[in-house]
Amino acid sequence: MDALQIPASLLAALTEGLPSALSLLYRGKLSSCNYDCDYCPFAKTRDSRTTLQRDAADLARFVDWAARQTTTLSILFTPWGEGLVRKHYRDAMIALGHLPHVRRVAIQTNLCIGTRWLDRVDTRSFALWCTYHPSQVSLRAFVDRCLELRRREIRFSVGMVALRDSFDEIERLRAALPADVPMWLNAYDQRTVDYYDANDTARLTAIDPHFGYSLAPPPSLDAPCATGESVLSVDGDGDVRRCHFVAEPLGNLYDGSFAARLGPKPCPNMICDCFIGYVHRKDLPFARDYAGGQLERVPAR
Numbered sequence: 404m405d406a407l408q409i410p411a412s413l414l415a416a417l418t419e420g421l422p423s424a425l426s427l428l429y430r431g432k433l434s435s436c437n438y439d440c441d442y443c444p445f446a447k448t449r450d451s452r453t454t455l456q457r458d459a460a461d462l463a464r465f466v467d468w469a470a471r472q473t474t475t476l477s478i479l480f481t482p483w484g485e486g487l488v489r490k491h492y493r494d495a496m497i498a499l500g501h502l503p504h505v506r507r508v509a510i511q512t513n514l515c516i517g518t519r520w521l522d523r524v525d526t527r528s529f530a531l532w533c534t535y536h537p538s539q540v541s542l543r544a545f546v547d548r549c550l551e552l553r554r555r556e557i558r559f560s561v562g563m564v565a566l567r568d569s570f571d572e573i574e575r576l577r578a579a580l581p582a583d584v585p586m587w588l589n590a591y592d593q594r595t596v597d598y599y600d601a602n603d604t605a606r607l608t609a610i611d612p613h614f615g616y617s618l619a620p621p622p623s624l625d626a627p628c629a630t631g632e633s634v635l636s637v638d639g640d641g642d643v644r645r646c647h648f649v650a651e652p653l654g655n656l657y658d659g660s661f662a663a664r665l666g667p668k669p670c671p672n673m674i675c676d677c678f679i680g681y682v683h684r685k686d687l688p689f690a691r692d693y694a695g696g697q698l699e700r701v702p703a704r
């Protein structure tokens with residue numbers, strides 16, 4: 404059934420029982436990117452016109468659903484590719500950010516685009532998770548865009564993949580950014596066991612004090628995690644899962660069937676080594692250290 408066909412009263416009944424605040428990680432069908440990073444595990448694809456039209460229609464349905472809710476929503480877009488080069492993502496973020504019950508709307512981006520469209524965002528709710536890819540853009544150009552975000556009082560974090568070849572560039576980026584711009588680092592996915600030595604780890608931890616969780620997250624099996632309870636993953640069809648890393652569906656967003664399955668559940672996976680996952684573990688210090696900024700990776704000050 405299409406959400407647009409559901410009367411408002413029925414929709415309210417379907418979503419009864421939602422927590423007072425819900426975080427949603429939305430990942431639609433878009434998978435293409437204007438960059439071509441060597442370490443990219445996806446985004447070597449081209450989206451057909453049909454796929455892009457479907458992605459835009461899916462996203463419009465999600466925005467429509469969000470507009471009808473009464474619960475407080477925080478939303479992070481985690482596209483496989485780059486969303487902000489597509490007008491439908493920019494428009495969705497503008498629309499969502501102006502809804503009174505949307506506390507946060509953020510997206511993971513390579514920050515490749517112009518900034519004039521940001522005139523239309525609500526800076527109280529809008530945020531960006533920005534990744535610098537040194538093989539694709541100059542440090543100067545990337546930093547200039549960050550400074551423009553800061554001038555506009557936009558909330559954002561900046562980070563990089565901690566490749567061995569990038570250690571000096573990581574420190575150059577840190578030095579080029581104002582001290583109040585938070586910087587994160589992801590451990591390189593394809594690393595060997597001896598990829599980082601103790602000096603490397605100390606050097607990287609000096610940039611991102613939480614780097615150790617990316618490098619060696621404590622085993623997650625049976626760990627308490629807010630996903631499935633107050634944090635959910637949603638795909639373009641509206642299928643709801645607890646997180647991007649657990650395949651079991653909880654139901655669908657648009658028929659409300661997911662709501663009955665919400666509740667505390669331990670993690671079923673051995674390892675959770677991606678920030679968008681382990682940030683929601685209740686046994687790790689992220690709810691405190693990133694209070695209010697877990698989705699966009701901005702630590703509490």
Ligand code: SF4
Pocket residue numbers: 436437438439440442443444445446483484485513536
């Ligand atoms: S910017 Fe991100 S999505 Fe695009 S190629 Fe690089 S790593 Fe992949």
Ligand code: SF4
Pocket residue numbers: 623626628629630645646647648649669670671672674675679680681683684
């Ligand atoms: S710890 Fe990670 S993999 Fe496990 S349920 Fe939470 S987000 Fe998912």
